[in-house]
Amino acid sequence: MKHGKKYKEAAKLVDRNLQYDTEDAFNLVEKTATAKFDETIEAHIKLGVDSRHADQQVRGAVVLPHGTGKTVRVLVFAKGIKADEATAAGADYVGAEDLIPRIQNEGWFEFDVVVATPDMMGVVGRLGRVLGPKGLMPNPKAGTVTMDVTKAINDIKAGKIEYRLDKTNIIHVPIGKASFGTGKLLDNFNTLMSAIIKAKPSAAKGQYLRSVAISATMGPGIKINTTKIS
Template sequence: MPTRGKRYREAKARIEESDGPFNLREAAELVKATATANFDESVDIDLRLGVDPRHADQMVRGSVALPNGTGRDVTVLVLASEGKQAEAEEAGADYVGLDEYVERIQNDNWLDFDVVIATPDVMGQVGRLGRILGPRGLMPNPKSGTVTMNVAEAIKEVKAGKIEFRVDKHGNLHTAIGKVSFDEDEIYENARAFMREVMRLRPPASKGLYLRSITISSTMGPPIAVDRSSVLSEAR
């Protein structure tokens, strides 16, 4: 395992010397103080959930509009029939079309976008992209609001900071909730909004401890363990 740099080690020592475990607001303050890179790092949140995603009734998947956005530009591809394409273009989609983009993804493995929005009437064609988009978390889905006839509203929400998330096969959930350039309140508010939605989506089939661990970190910084009980109270 490669040796961590001096700034990382100093940041890690600062966390270890602090009086943890931390609540969400304290973690928001600490993640800014321990960011180690010379660029505007993302603020990442990582959860370990007590679910077994091999069972469909324990899958945790959804979306949430972060109150302070993500801090980055989101590239949106809209796959729609001609009747909805003008609406998508006017709403600010970066790429709009159908056949040509389905072919580019299938034949050229083209993936220069962050979110795919599709109308229900073209899902027969879009479904062929499942093996490419699915593993990358890019497949449009009605539950996340990315399969809809109201493409303008979907584009607006995504551009404003709506994110999608999905638990992996090991029961872990990872996503970015902002940038270290955000102030502490903005990071805290985004983290709380995300956690509220994750808790709301707890599958009825999940037994025992649902939220097993939570950490917050910057892209290049050390993880900050967050007190589980404090998160449960703040996420209500």
Template sequence: MAKLGKRTRAAREAFAGKNDVTVEEAVAMIKANASAKFDETVEIAMNLGVDPRHADQMVRGVIGLPNGTGKTVRVAVFARGPKAEEAQAAGADIVGAEDLMESIQGGTIDFDRCIATPDMMPVVGRLGKILGPRNLMPNPKVGTVTMDVAEAVKNAKGGEVQFKAEKAGVVHAGVGKASFNEAQLVENVRAFIGAVAKARPSGAKGTYLKKICLSSTMGPGVSVDVANASGE
């Protein structure tokens, strides 16, 4: 078994015995122990009482975090003509059509978010096996298949976070940086939890929000009291 580094040991000792704390307490603990040489991402993982293999239990949505993510997001847009020009003017990093499709098929995926106009979906559809597993496939439900490409690019660049339940019913996302102040992180965390809570699918039975855990990129996790996590 690999030996734990000093920082990891110290963080685990600081977190020992502290479970189901408030969002404020969790954020304070994480900030105090985020001591890597880079600005760590504050991450959230939520265990939900759903089986996303069933269509009526799929959890998916999007939330614009009040204080952004602190991450520089590279955006690719599938569009032609005036819509391509709109995307470029809005700050899209990559804009194209068949040429972009061929680039992705060749293994170049140099972006974090993919947006497409509806007329481009027959082209984008050929990339399902590549973009799907990476959660990059444009989808009208989260606003990434749209004619308003400028607004979509602006949202993606401005701190919008997409979420989707994985096979085990877990939703995870980055909700800010360790350099954010505590109030900013608490506000982002509560906004994200609230969005996932509101996205409860019709097929969900019993307890929906089962467990919530916060961590930093290099740090251990701390569980948050689910009962008042959203602050509502």
């Protein structure tokens, strides 16, 4: 993969053989965010689990204290009073069966998170093949299948993110923007790591946090010393 001049300059700032203390890593990641736009800072956490086994899945959601810096569009599947509640809470789109053909046939995906009341999961299930691969399927563990649509929407708009393992047992999540500064990014990172550590499956053996790295959208990865994370 070819990298541009700015990436190469940023990469010179990072010692790839070093695992940085958390605060040093965040001070450094700001310096590597040199693009003309406000780059997203992401965390990449490799866990000592096997996601092929149901009892070793790590999945959940957490509200970052300073949000992600991104405006999140919320789609809610609900009817009647719950649909009214969703609209009042600031959902961007609210609907029921009427949304099925729009998503399935017209390829409409102008939303970032899907929330559904439990009674609507039969309807939403029909969209599993298109929502699933995009990571948009509502899930009780993530708090997106709920009767309390107001709380779900408020949490998402406030900066709630979902974390889950990919096939290589790594969690990739945004934790803010470069413009947040070290303090806010550290708060968000520590909140995320606390949630992931608490979510450790009892079936997980050996070292749980295998590696942790952060990076700006266009920047190199910066490894963090996992022994200092608790």
